[in-house]
Amino acid sequence: MNPRIITKDELNRLIDQLINTTKVYAPVRDKTGARWAKISSSTEVYLEEVNTRDPAKGFFFPRCELLLKFDQQGCPVEPEPPGATVVFGIRPCDARGLEFIKKFYTGQDRNDPYVRARVEQTVLIGVACSQPAPTCFCLAVGGSPHSQTGLDLLLIDLGNAYLAQPVSEKGEELSRTYPEADERSLKLASELREKVEAEIRTRIDTERLLAILKDGFNSAVWAELSKRCVNCGICTLLCPTCHCFDITDESVRGKVARYRVWDSCQFPFYSRHASGHNPRFSPSSRFRNRVMDKFYYTVEQVGEISCVGCGRCSANCPAGINICQTVQEIMETK
Amino acid sequence: MPESAEFMPKIVAFLCNWCSYAGADLAGISRMHYPPSLRIIRVPCSGRVDPFFILQALLQGADGVLVSGCHPGDCHYLTGNFVARRRFTVLHYLLEFCGIEPDRVTFAWISAAEGERFARLVAEVTEKVKKLGPNRKLRKELIDEP
Amino acid sequence: MNPDDLLRSRAKELLNSKQVRVVLGWTASPGSPVSTPLFARTEEDADRLKVDETCSLNLANYLLRFKDEERVAIVARGCESRSIVVLIQENQLRREQVYILGKGCTGVFVQGVKSPSCAQCRYPNPVIYDEMLGDPVEPAEPDPALTQADAEFDRLSQNERWEIVSADISRCIRCYACRQVCPNCYCPVCFVDASNPQLVGKTHNLSDNMLFHIIRALHMAGRCVECGACHRACPMGIDLMRFNRRVCRIVQEKFNAVSGVDLNYPPALTRFAPDDPQEFIK
Numbered sequence: 150m151n152p153r154i155i156t157k158d159e160l161n162r163l164i165d166q167l168i169n170t171t172k173v174y175a176p177v178r179d180k181t182g183a184r185w186a187k188i189s190s191s192t193e194v195y196l197e198e199v200n201t202r203d204p205a206k207g208f209f210f211p212r213c214e215l216l217l218k219f220d221q222q223g224c225p226v227e228p229e230p231p232g233a234t235v236v237f238g239i240r241p242c243d244a245r246g247l248e249f250i251k252k253f254y255t256g257q258d259r260n261d262p263y264v265r266a267r268v269e270q271t272v273l274i275g276v277a278c279s280q281p282a283p284t285c286f287c288l289a290v291g292g293s294p295h296s297q298t299g300l301d302l303l304l305i306d307l308g309n310a311y312l313a314q315p316v317s318e319k320g321e322e323l324s325r326t327y328p329e330a331d332e333r334s335l336k337l338a339s340e341l342r343e344k345v346e347a348e349i350r351t352r353i354d355t356e357r358l359l360a361i362l363k364d365g366f367n368s369a370v371w372a373e374l375s376k377r378c379v380n381c382g383i384c385t386l387l388c389p390t391c392h393c394f395d396i397t398d399e400s401v402r403g404k405v406a407r408y409r410v411w412d413s414c415q416f417p418f419y420s421r422h423a424s425g426h427n428p429r430f431s432p433s434s435r436f437r438n439r440v441m442d443k444f445y446y447t448v449e450q451v452g453e454i455s456c457v458g459c460g461r462c463s464a465n466c467p468a469g470i471n472i473c474q475t476v477q478e479i480m481e482t483k
Numbered sequence: 484m485p486e487s488a489e490f491m492p493k494i495v496a497f498l499c500n501w502c503s504y505a506g507a508d509l510a511g512i513s514r515m516h517y518p519p520s521l522r523i524i525r526v527p528c529s530g531r532v533d534p535f536f537i538l539q540a541l542l543q544g545a546d547g548v549l550v551s552g553c554h555p556g557d558c559h560y561l562t563g564n565f566v567a568r569r570r571f572t573v574l575h576y577l578l579e580f581c582g583i584e585p586d587r588v589t590f591a592w593i594s595a596a597e598g599e600r601f602a603r604l605v606a607e608v609t610e611k612v613k614k615l616g617p618n619r620k621l622r623k624e625l626i627d628e629p
Numbered sequence: 630m631n632p633d634d635l636l637r638s639r640a641k642e643l644l645n646s647k648q649v650r651v652v653l654g655w656t657a658s659p660g661s662p663v664s665t666p667l668f669a670r671t672e673e674d675a676d677r678l679k680v681d682e683t684c685s686l687n688l689a690n691y692l693l694r695f696k697d698e699e700r701v702a703i704v705a706r707g708c709e710s711r712s713i714v715v716l717i718q719e720n721q722l723r724r725e726q727v728y729i730l731g732k733g734c735t736g737v738f739v740q741g742v743k744s745p746s747c748a749q750c751r752y753p754n755p756v757i758y759d760e761m762l763g764d765p766v767e768p769a770e771p772d773p774a775l776t777q778a779d780a781e782f783d784r785l786s787q788n789e790r791w792e793i794v795s796a797d798i799s800r801c802i803r804c805y806a807c808r809q810v811c812p813n814c815y816c817p818v819c820f821v822d823a824s825n826p827q828l829v830g831k832t833h834n835l836s837d838n839m840l841f842h843i844i845r846a847l848h849m850a851g852r853c854v855e856c857g858a859c860h861r862a863c864p865m866g867i868d869l870m871r872f873n874r875r876v877c878r879i880v881q882e883k884f885n886a887v888s889g890v891d892l893n894y895p896p897a898l899t900r901f902a903p904d905d906p907q908e909f910i911k
Contacts, residue, residue: 181866202864203802212802213832215627229627284660343697377666379690381806383864397831399625402544406625410831416805418822444784467810467862469665513848535820535828535840538844542836554681555903565901567641568910573850573898575909576879577843577872591911604911620791623836 150315153327154334155304160311163323164191164237167221171233171272174208176201188237196238199282200459204389205243208236209250209267216263216396221403234271242459243304244275244289246389248299252451253392263409263454272319275300276311278345284460285474286351292458294349307337312338336397351473355444355454358480362445366437374475375436376482377468382440384462384472390447390455391439393419414438440475458476492612494548494605496521497536499529499564502553502594509598510621515601518609528552530563534574537588541621547612549605551591564592583620586611633679635762635880636704639730640675643702649728651695653688654678662740680704682738685857689713689812700726703854704762706734708746708856710755711889712812715852717791718895721815729760733766739861746857746870748772756890781909801838803831805860807869808845815853820844846872849899851880854889865896 175194176183183198218226254261278294297303302320304311315321384389395412420429447455463471498504505526537548556562571590579585589608625626640652652871656677657664669675672895689712695701716722733754736747754765808814821829830837853873860869886897
């Protein structure tokens with residue numbers, strides 16, 4: 150699939166055209182920096198922030214998903230299908246996160262119909278990062294500010310135009326009518342990639358980390374590391390790949406609905422059994438679970454670590470805990 | 484049920500067993516008329532009323548809430564209504580601050596002898612809530628979209 | 630001369646003389662925008678202690694983790710010392726369990742901007758302490774812009790206030806970070822976690838969000854010290870101090886009480902007066 154050149158004006162026109170036929174989501178300006186919102190015009194798109202505060206996982210795995218509903222007479226009401234959706238301006242780390250969600254819920258022998266429906270009806274247009282945030286470390290976990298994984302189309306900002314690299318059929322569809330990219334643009338894109346990648350210096354030996362974690366369930370390091378953690382759950386809720394959920398039934402004046410909502414292993418009753426026994430009650434066991442899940446458990450489950458290096462957990466932890474620092478201390482214990 | 488286009492609000496009333504509930508009972512026995520807007524919940528004391536109940540009533544769709552207990556100094560448990568009074572103060576002013584209409588939640592002290600006063604209060608509260616219209620701000624609806 | 634030298638030397642002395650088993654303080658967290666708590670048990674640990682404007686949490690929040698220790702030392706700024714008072718008044722700690730290293734505070738700064746709670750702080754100096762690290766600070770004038778914003782909010786119509794409050798609260802993702810960082814929230818089972826019966830819905834339905842935030846604000850009445858930790862922890866940028874400030878104001882105006890300033894004066898909602906105001910009661 151050949152890369153194309155799209156000028157910024159043409160891109161705005163494309164976005165406005167898409168708005169006429171589908172739901173389009175993009176980062177918009179917010180008091181927290183940038184957040185995801187449905188846009189009604191290309192002028193609302195805000196790409197000045199390195200990333201949105203909230204993760205993009207909601208596009209495949211929403212915070213609250215209606216599973217079924219019954220009216221007052223007890224008749225089922227079909228939930229609305231997600232409908233065609235375009236997500237514009239997603240960063241490569243978040244796209245890798247979405248790819249993980251897709252793999253976790255629809256790969257192998259799993260078949261989550263809700264996630265599958267969203268995957269099929271969503272087009273992901275990514276924008277490569279031109280500068281990292283101090284907490285970014287995608288390169289340390291196998292990603293890149295120019296990674297194409299999970300995207301349908303990747304846009305690289307060359308200044309007054311974008312290089313558009315189609316990654317999938319959907320991406321090819323969108324970009325077909327634009328002129329092919331020339332050598333100079335390709336070279337510039339490559340240089341920009343090198344430049345931004347050079348600014349991310351953190352490296353994690355994930356193989357060695359995996360080996361240490363496999364042996365380290367009972368290590369004393371967890372109690373030490375988790376002392377400062379307040380188990381608020383921000384890390385899990387903002388994480389592009391944290392995927393735990395709860396099912397909750399609600400009934401209001403005779404109408405009943407069942408929802409799937411985000412849950413967090415950091416919440417005190419996350420692992421509480423109906424008997425009242427709670428195997429993961431202590432703060433340190435919950436802290437350990439998150440680190441283990443990101444860098445070990447998902448390797449066993451779907452063959453890859455699930456941390457994408459977006460740095461949201463580190464940037465937003467109220468207790469100042471930094472995941473790279475945590476991982477480094479774990480590796481220093483062996 | 485007679486056809487009526489007029490809105491009859493649903494008001495949840497928490498009445499303390501020893502004074503206000505008895506006062507309401509007296510109104511009934513004396514065949515005093517008052518609007519059929521109340522859904523009464525008997526509690527042992529106004530001190531039992533957790534602000535959570537009041538909000539939950541509004542969430543479930545009540546258009547108004549009435550909370551009534553013994554006059555201060557006359558509480559069957561001596562101090563229950565004193566404790567409640569501070570709680571209600573904070574709730575009242577906080578709800579007003581948030582933009583919830585103050586007339587939706589009414590607090591009162593009604594004794595067991597005040598049957599007529601109870602009837603008049605219910606009429607007054609019902610009128611006020613009728614004017615405000617159905618509760619839409621806090622009423623919970625099942626959400627659809629993420 | 631490092632401003633934290635006194636803290637470090639005193640911490641070392643306290644640890645070496647075995648007066649305390651651990652000193653609760655702060656240290657820098659490389660790669661993080663805020664400082665991180667440090668529970669110093671050795672001289673090596675103590676040399677990393679510091680307290681400055683990047684210390685965003687309320688350190689008293691961690692005290693209950695050490696309630697089985699005989700004695701712990703803690704670096705406490707104004708609001709933190711008031712939280713300690715509230716915890717002692719509520720029988721969560723004994724006074725002799727805590728050795729308070731008091732420090733005057735000039736505010737928490739988030740990306741160079743003074744946190745709103747700090748911009749209106751009236752108690753920058755500890756109200757109880759065992760010793761002071763350095764001189765008390767002069768309380769700064771409350772930020773007039775914030776005071777004016779509050780007054781303007783009060784002048785808005787009922788519906789306008791509802792629009793603003795509900796728009797803000799609809800951003801809540803129910804992470805409960807506000808609850809987790811608050812020293813007052815130590816209930817073994819929080820009302821939002823109750824499941825038998827379930828009291829609050831788990832979706833981010835605006836009604837459930839409002840229920841959570843209003844009830845939590847009410848649970849804070851007479852106890853909240855307006856430290857702003859909840860506000861700074863919120864990942865969605867919700868103005869949580871809006872509720873807490875108003876509740877504290879109601880408690881002050883109606884019951885003439887301020888949380889945690891006097892050990893002998895328990896929280897306002899655990900007491901009552903025969904002549905408490907009741908102008909709104911029929």
